[in-house]
Amino acid sequence: MTKIDTKSATARSSRALKRTTSTAASRPPRRAASAKTETPYHHGALREALLQAAERVLERDGLAGLTLRAVAREAGVSHAAPTHHFGDLTGLLSELAAVGFRQFNAAMAASSNAASTPLEHALARPKAYVAYAQAHPGMYGIMFRTERLDYSRPSLHEAAEASFAGLANAVGMMRQEQISEDALTLNQGAAIARAWSLVHGFTTLLLDGRLKDILERLPEGTTAERLLEAMLTAPITAKLPTC
Amino acid sequence: MTKIDTKSATARSSRALKRTTSTAASRPPRRAASAKTETPYHHGALREALLQAAERVLERDGLAGLTLRAVAREAGVSHAAPTHHFGDLTGLLSELAAVGFRQFNAAMAASSNAASTPLEHALARPKAYVAYAQAHPGMYGIMFRTERLDYSRPSLHEAAEASFAGLANAVGMMRQEQISEDALTLNQGAAIARAWSLVHGFTTLLLDGRLKDILERLPEGTTAERLLEAMLTAPITAKLPTC
DNA sequence: TATCTCATCTTTACGATGTAAAGATAGGGA
DNA sequence: TCCCTATCTTTACATCGTAAAGATGAGATA
Numbered sequence: 157m158t159k160i161d162t163k164s165a166t167a168r169s170s171r172a173l174k175r176t177t178s179t180a181a182s183r184p185p186r187r188a189a190s191a192k193t194e195t196p197y198h199h200g201a202l203r204e205a206l207l208q209a210a211e212r213v214l215e216r217d218g219l220a221g222l223t224l225r226a227v228a229r230e231a232g233v234s235h236a237a238p239t240h241h242f243g244d245l246t247g248l249l250s251e252l253a254a255v256g257f258r259q260f261n262a263a264m265a266a267s268s269n270a271a272s273t274p275l276e277h278a279l280a281r282p283k284a285y286v287a288y289a290q291a292h293p294g295m296y297g298i299m300f301r302t303e304r305l306d307y308s309r310p311s312l313h314e315a316a317e318a319s320f321a322g323l324a325n326a327v328g329m330m331r332q333e334q335i336s337e338d339a340l341t342l343n344q345g346a347a348i349a350r351a352w353s354l355v356h357g358f359t360t361l362l363l364d365g366r367l368k369d370i371l372e373r374l375p376e377g378t379t380a381e382r383l384l385e386a387m388l389t390a391p392i393t394a395k396l397p398t399c
Numbered sequence: 400m401t402k403i404d405t406k407s408a409t410a411r412s413s414r415a416l417k418r419t420t421s422t423a424a425s426r427p428p429r430r431a432a433s434a435k436t437e438t439p440y441h442h443g444a445l446r447e448a449l450l451q452a453a454e455r456v457l458e459r460d461g462l463a464g465l466t467l468r469a470v471a472r473e474a475g476v477s478h479a480a481p482t483h484h485f486g487d488l489t490g491l492l493s494e495l496a497a498v499g500f501r502q503f504n505a506a507m508a509a510s511s512n513a514a515s516t517p518l519e520h521a522l523a524r525p526k527a528y529v530a531y532a533q534a535h536p537g538m539y540g541i542m543f544r545t546e547r548l549d550y551s552r553p554s555l556h557e558a559a560e561a562s563f564a565g566l567a568n569a570v571g572m573m574r575q576e577q578i579s580e581d582a583l584t585l586n587q588g589a590a591i592a593r594a595w596s597l598v599h600g601f602t603t604l605l606l607d608g609r610l611k612d613i614l615e616r617l618p619e620g621t622t623a624e625r626l627l628e629a630m631l632t633a634p635i636t637a638k639l640p641t642c
Numbered sequence: 643t644a645t646c647t648c649a650t651c652t653t654t655a656c657g658a659t660g661t662a663a664a665g666a667t668a669g670g671g672a
Numbered sequence: 673t674c675c676c677t678a679t680c681t682t683t684a685c686a687t688c689g690t691a692a693a694g695a696t697g698a699g700a701t702a
Contacts, residue, residue, distance in 0.1 A: 160624075169404060199680080202679080202680085210525070218548065219546060220694080223658085223659060224659080224660065225658080225659065225660080226659095233659090233680070233681085234680065234681045234682075235659090235681090236660095236661080236681070236682080236683095237679085237680055237681075238660090239660090239661070239662090240678085240679060240680070244660075244661070245659095245660065245661090261685085271672085273593040294478075297546075299666090300603070300607065302607040302608065302609075303462060305465065307608075320612055333595055336616075338449040338616060338619055339616055340613065341617075341618075342617060342618065342626075342629050342633070343629065343633050345613045345616065345617045345621075345626060345627035345629070346630040346633040347616075347633070349601060349604075349610065349613055349626055349630045350488075350597065350630045350633075352600065352604060353596070353597050353598075353599075353600035353601040353604060353630065354593065354596050354597050354600060355410075355596075355600070356596075356598070356600040356603065356604060357590060357595065357596030357597060357598070357600020357603070358596040358602070360543070360599065360600070360603060361592075361595060361596060361599060364543065364545040364593075365542075365545065365550075367592065369563055370583065370588045370591055370592055371588075373579075373581060373582055373583040373588065374583055374585060374588045374699090375582075375584075375585065378585065378588075382585075383585075383588060383589060383592055385588040386586065386588070386589035387586050387592045387593045387596065388584070389585065390586050390589040390590070390593075391586070402686095440649080444652085445650080445651085445679085466687085466688065467688080467690090468687080468688065468689080468691065469688095470668085474653085476651070477651065477652045477653075478652090478688095478689090479651080479652070479653080479654095479690080479691090480650085480651055480652075482690070482691085483651070484650090485649060487689075487690070488689065489689095516693090575690090
């Protein structure tokens with residue numbers, strides 16, 4: 157990696173200085189001083205603070221800027237502090253992805269609940285899916301960039317599982333049939349895979365700028381959301397359903 | 400990053416040794432010696448050699464192991480040698496992705512040509528798409544992991560563009576209509592986006608292990624390929640085409 | 643043929659990162 | 673009151689990408 161700004165290192169070093177000096181001295185009540193600087197020693201809620209810092213870094217500097225040390229800097233602690241709470245980078249990313257999945261699930265549920273007509277209801281989740289990814293591309297990137305994620309972590313596994321369950325459930329409602337927990341017919345599995353693949357594929361292609369070619373060739377002013385709608389509802393003229 | 404084995408550094412150092420000693424001596428015909436060691440000085444085709452080395456590293460160590468220095472080691476040159484040919488890591492990855500796209504396009508074209516019945520023909524490209532990704536997950540990962548890619552590079556732009564053109568063309572044939580170069584109707588765009596999103600989404604979910612949940616719940620022994628087929632051909636029972 | 647030039651490759655150097663290990667600090671129970 | 677231990681900081685190390693300067697030699701030029 158090249159250059160990542162090293163600001164806010166000043167904040168840390170000044171605090172570190174304060175500490176070492178006070179250690180050399182007899183023992184002033186540093187608790188009171190740290191209380192007003194918003195960052196008490198022995199933080200108390202460093203875990204949450206780090207996750208929030210990570211989210212901020214991710215939104216500000218993107219995926220490339222999201223490093224353990226950058227997060228520690230953002231939270232105003234030493235670069236090794238995150239280790240104690242998350243083990244390693246995979247741990248931090250996994251917990252952050254879990255946060256993302258929870259936001260994501262909440263957004264989809266809210267959108268689904270707000271729908272009134274059947275058509276609205278059918279489009280609510282896909283739209284919310286894409287909208288979340290567009291609003292939080294970094295988060296979405298983490299959630300679906302498996303390489304550096306540990307799905308065996310309970311929080312992540314649970315949140316991702318909930319996401320899948322919501323999808324399967326929605327597909328079941330569309331098909332007006334009960335989707336069993338532990339067994340699927342091929343057609344049911346195909347329906348779930350189709351819905352998920354369609355929306356997930358559209359989203360990743362969109363975020364990666366791969367749909368620009370198409371959007372530019374469409375009638376002036378056609379948005380990605382409009383294309384999504386058309387993709388989901390347009391009549392299928394070919395012999396095969398998906399072409 | 401953690402530990403990447405440092406083997407083959409021996410190969411390099413031995414050659415370096417050979418060189419320095421021979422330099423100290425008067426001037427033996429090192430050309431002949433190097434000819435049988437397969438790695439001539441002033442390589443002559445280092446660019447190609449580096450790309451092949453990169454492909455090997457990618458298949459062996461995965462995306463995480465694909466570093467500039469690892470590629471240089473694999474090719475038996477100094478760690479800074481790639482810079483001269485590719486500028487930086489983005490350059491190397493972009494050129495490698497271009498190689499991938501060319502392989503990818505060739506595989507799809509071959510598969511498409513081998514089809515005889517209309518159904519086979521409709522399924523040929525999607526199947527080849529997924530098959531390529533499964534056979535070369537690292538390559539596929541690079542090709543569609545845009546973060547560290549420079550699409551303004553002619554070779555990459557061209558190869559990716561060809562891929563898109565092939566897709567648009569195939570969709571046009573399915574719909575039995577001519578797809579214009581510079582203008583699309585909303586329905587045409589939707590059809591292209593649908594085909595691409597569906598297959599790309601399926602592939603990424605599959606590679607990321609996200610479809611395991613579904614595959615395990617399906618009738619015993621159902622393969623990913625079978626699920627893909629079903630997804631593309633299964634009757635659509637819901638009111639909306641994609642749910 | 644001898645020399646020169648410049649593309650090619652190597653060395654060296656620097657800041658950044660992830661991670662391990664040891665040292666400091668302080669909150670809370672004995 | 674004192675000590676234990678979770679929490680945080682320091683220090684250290686291997687590795688990475690990249691820049692810059694030093695070798696090397698293939699081919700042009702004279």
